[in-house]
Amino acid sequence: MMSNIGDILFTWNERLPAGTSVEIEDDTLRDGLQASFIRKPTVEEKAELFRMSAGIGARHAVVGFPASSPAEFSDSRRLLSVIRDDGLPLMPWFLGRAVREDLEPMLRLRDHFGADVGAAFFIGTSPIRRHVEKWDMAQIMERITGTMEYLEKVGLPFSFSVEDASRTPPDELRDMVELAVRYSAYSIAVCDTVGESTPAGVHRLVGFVKSLIKDRGSHVKILWHGHNDRGLGLANSIAAVEAGADIVGGAFLGIGERSGNTALEQAIMYLYQNGVGNFDVKNLIPYLKKLSAATEFPIPVNMPLVGRQAFATCTGTHAAAVLKAAEIGTDFEDYVFSSIPASELGAVQDIGVGPTSGMANATYVLRKGNMDSSEGTAEALLAHAKTQHRLMYEDEIVAWYKQHAAKGS
Template identity: 40%
Template sequence: MTLDELIHDWNDPLPGDARIPQLNDETLRDGLQSPSVRDPDIAAKRDLVHRLARLGVDALDLGMPGAGPKVLAAVRALMVEIRDHRLRLHPNVAVRTVEADLAQVAEIQQRAGLPVEAGVFLGSSPIRMDVEGWDLDFLVDAARQAVAFCRRHEVAVMMVTEDTTRARPDVLRAVYGAALDEGAQSLCLSDTCGHATPDGVRRLVRFVKEEVVKDRSVRLDWHGHNDRGLGVANAIAAFEAGADRLHGSILGIGERCGNVALDQLMINLHLMGHPKGDLSGLPALAARVAELCGVEIPANYPVLGRDAFRTGTGVHAAAIAKALHRGDVGLADAVYSGVPAALVGRRQEIEIGPMAGRSNAVYWLEMNGYDPSPDRVDRILRTAKNSPKILTEAEIRAVL
């Protein structure tokens, strides 16, 4: 029997949805706004840009040039890198509705000779408007002037409303409508504070598509945060409801609890029938981001963590070992795993610890060229059962 016949899948494969989701990486902008990360140098950022391009990411937020000379220099360098290496990436930058910042984006585009999209952002929720002392007329006027300026300088605009998931319908209708009237090419809905649930995301996306976009040819983006642990689920809900491009960062780094974890999103989209390309390079990319930004990948992090495909439990190990003895690697990769390890260039690993059974020891002995005699198995298990943790290879060899 095939794996499809052996697994009854209750998940919805989105039948009839032939759209291919676009992905916008935020690692080098929103990701670096995390208070706990280190800002890599330009050479390291160049390396990450190439890795993201190979992974199949469509677009890349290069930073917020208005934040200072260091960010501006990095944005300029990365624009040149994308241009000179003809990377299949569409660059964008975050920018306030301030003419000096917008002029900077126009200058970056002119200097590089490469189109860059301006992610023009503006707060939109009642709570933000109250704190800032803004009214609706101010927001609409700011949006109009910003988009009109960009249009005059031939800079494409993605109109971003901050805190969209807590904004009133009339405000969104007015601000987005004004931006579209002035020539904005795309709209971005933002869950800036990680407030939304999947149901809320679906309602919001459908509202904007039906009440704002209507029959216009406009790209719709989703930018989410993970404060309630719903970042990936919300991004998937946004795509299901009609969003075209989803934002995220590698390992989900970003402000507070982080952004949508782009790596997890790519895995889930792949398993839902929307592959973006070869994901075997994902572990190396994540490790590189962790190294450069000074963060650790938790052992239980989905797919990329050290323990993602390890087991020290006897029952689990026995099932995996039985599948391997049948010569069926695919079956071994699926019997106790919701994600195929081979998808990201990894394999199932059987360890020996206090919860191990005879199958764990037999498997280890066979994989390391030992005869799995009852005496060897017993000696390893006695040590394992008295250990508070998984045995290291050196500890096992010492027993032998």
């Protein structure tokens, strides 16, 4: 009998080339908190979430917008102290506009802690944004140049966020990339601000920026920052990686304004399954549950990786296959009806009982609950489950079992 799942697990997918290196920027507690209907975590909750994010393998974190309010500056100072004092392997970035008054609080944070911090400054560049705001392109270029000159002078590493880059024409984008190269930016953030890109468009956009940087012999990194308005956030991030992006940004649970950001846990799992990076994916589910509690953002039951249904099946033929696979080995159990290895996340491929179930389901859930799993009891449970309109939860199965046992006594 074949015991190595790698011998039979076929896929049409291509793996990322050997040597691919991609880092993760965690923007959960900055851009993610722009979502309209979530609770803002306390600063101590944020601190714990940053610790967990670093443990998962994020290497950059957007900590806050310190110029926006005294409270935001205070939180930024506290979180920077946590990153420094706990020795977290996170490069802290602070967001600001391309204006001096937004950059000076970052300098105060840097000077107070004596720690490296980065300035992530942004400016809208697309023709539609400029038309609405009545901005002149020459003035925008002058502001970008002045901001980069100032940051270079004060020695603050910076990332230039080209807001709405996906709707910025190539000639204008070229001029901005050349400025980033000239002033030795740490990175240029190519932003799909309204989530309008398709994967093919991302390939062209990131490839264009990559070729400009390469042609100039520069080492400026490309950060892809995408939103999920068309449901393409993850697909676009994958396309960005394939086109040569060095960093992928987003928010865990995909939280954020409108339809949210790229879901970082999904991007991380994609990289992990491609052998890219050094991610501890067993920390993903605990982090996501803590983030859900801290933000009061309910996790949809079918959300990949962490949803209650992510590794659950109640269909009879599928459940039977999972149980047969479990007898061969965990790898087979993980993959026979899933593309994600639940065991590597500290989870299990679970089986429930409901209206589409078979005897294997009923027998399994009874055994799992240390209840009588004889044929008669399993048949009775299955008959009851088929009268329901959805999967039965564990407490409902226990309640049914107690009533069934009482009738038989």
